[in-house]
Amino acid sequence: MPNPLRLIPPLLMLSSTLLVASVASAATVAAAKPRDTATPAYGQREDVRAFAAEVAAESGIDKRLVERWFAAARHQPKIVAAMDRPLLAPPKWFEYAPPFVSTERVDGGVKFWRANAETLARAEQQFGVPAEIIVAIIGVETFYGRVTGSYRVIDALATLAFDYPRRAPFFRGELKEFV
Secondary structure (H helix, E strand, O other), rough: OOOHHHHHHHHHHHHHHHHHHHHOOOOOOOOOOOOOOOOHHHHOOOHHHHHHHHHHHHHHHOOHHHHHHHHHOOOOOOOHHHHOOOOOOOOOOOOHHHHHOHHHHHHHHHHHHHHHHHHHHHHHHHHHOOOHHHHHHHHHHHHHOOOOOOOOOOHHHHHHHHHOHEEEEHHHHHHHOOO
16 A cells, blocks of 8 residues: 555645535535526526537437436526635635644545555556545545535536536536536
């Protein structure tokens, strides 16, 4: 097993980059939130139907199925608000880093790595992403499963893909990957 302290540099490098992405990758919850009535349902929007057709054509998934998935997505205004919230001043390194290099988080990373060593090795071999990077991302994003978010992935990605013009191309790509 590689030195577990190798987790620290990738964890710290990725933490700031992944802060924005964490909004979009919030874990799925059991029930959808009610739709914002000011925003048309995604299944009724022509731009969403056109995107569903594109995704279906590229993926080989039945177009009606993709349309149903997108129609079931619910607009989440709080996600847009979180993305628009300005960062007045970036935190200083000494303020930002401690939670990500705590003994508890590093120990959690080592435990997770050991428990998933075979799967991590396969992923590293197949995708070329070092295991320590994968472990670091999971640690930053979920604290190894402790933090799972409060929005369904489909809701978060659809909201950002169709109702957040500033980053819509990026999130449409993420939504396409999710499907």
